[in-house]
Amino acid sequence: MQEYLKLVKNVLKNGVEKADRTKTGTISLFGTQNRYNLAQGFPLVTTKKIYFHAVVVELLWFISGNTNIKYLVDNNVNIWNEWPFEIYKKSKEYQGEDLSTFVEKIRTDYQFADLHANLGPVYGKQWRNFNGKDQLKTLINNLKNDPDSRRHIISAWNPSEVEDMALPPCHTMFQFYVSGDRKLNLQLYQRSGDIFLGVPFNIASYALLLILISKEVGLEAGEFVHTIGDAHIYLNHIEQVKEQLTREPKKLPKIKIKDGIKSIFNLTPEDIVLVDYEFHPRIKGLVAV
Known part of the structure; x- marks a missing residue:
């Protein structure tokens, strides 16, 4: 996961100290982009242990529309x-x-x-019922029937319901793109990214979503492009990210989806298996609420 470490270095080097809603304080950099090629392996951070079970469960929770x-x-x-x-x-x-x-x-x-x-009308609600529109089912149908469209988009940012959410969506909009070699690619725009705690989780979550949607529509997963607005490291996470930079990344793991699974809407956590995950020890850090 050199690409993730590149992001960490970029924010540390070019970010500025900035106040934030939680009053913790951050080093913040506006406008970053990193690319993760899934042909090279599943982009799960290896310089600390990531609780992959939580990635899977949360994503299936989103897909179900549950809040x-x-x-x-x-x-x-x-x-x-x-x-x-x-x-x-x-x-x-x-x-x-x-x-x-x-x-x-x-x-x-x-x-x-x-x-x-x-939590109010957060991610799952917007994915499956954005003012009455099931964005996820529409997206899958359109990818199957009009793969070259430029409108394969899902938005979690619903201005009419943001104030009713326990936390307005950080990962706000994502777009799928079918490349000339018929691979499915995904770009996420994330308005706010907690580099130490949140972003490794977000990378894994949307890379997994790309794999699941690719399987659903019969395409090969290509590249996950991660664009962040306010990319920040909380001041109480500085030592933790610096420790990660001293660690040598390990070989990326792979994802296996159990045979016989027909639909993204019927998956259980047990159907998604992480294979050959090697990692450095966990590094703790407090979440800013």
Whole structure:
């Protein structure tokens, strides 16, 4: 994953210190682009361990159109817990619970989860029901029937519903492109990218989406192009990214989709297998909420 390390170096070298919504502070660089060729392997960061199970579960959650984190919690994925918890703490029902107690209530109490585990109309809602339009099914149908169109686009940024979201979408719009050699390529525009925690996850997620859509429409996965608006490293992650730069990247893993799977809409986490993932030890860092 030299391309990811190149991004880290670019932000450290050319970014400027900037205040942010979380009051953590960042080194920020506006307008970056990196390209990941899937023929070279699956672009999962190897200079620290990435929890790939969470990548898979979250992506299938998006694809399903679900916006309640109970599905994530039930599958031992906790990457979204902080946002509904912050909302819950401001409600009349809050009784001083800590985050772990809040998550356990979501796991065991369906009524509590219905009331307090929904993030509002975030990614899955927009992918599958953008003002009544199922963008994902439309995209797949159009790729099959009009592959050379320049309109293979999905937007998660819905101005009429942004204020109702627990967190407005960071990865806002993506476009598919069928190249002359009939490979399917994907470009993501991400308005905001947390280089240490979020971006390695986003790279893996959209590379996996490219593989799944390619399989669905009968094309070979080509290149994932990642464009970021505000690419930033939080000030409390500086040492962590510098440590990554001292580590030698390992060989990229591969993705295997189990045989017999007919549709992207019927996949389970067990159907997607990561093969030959070698990695350096995990590096911890606090998420800025």
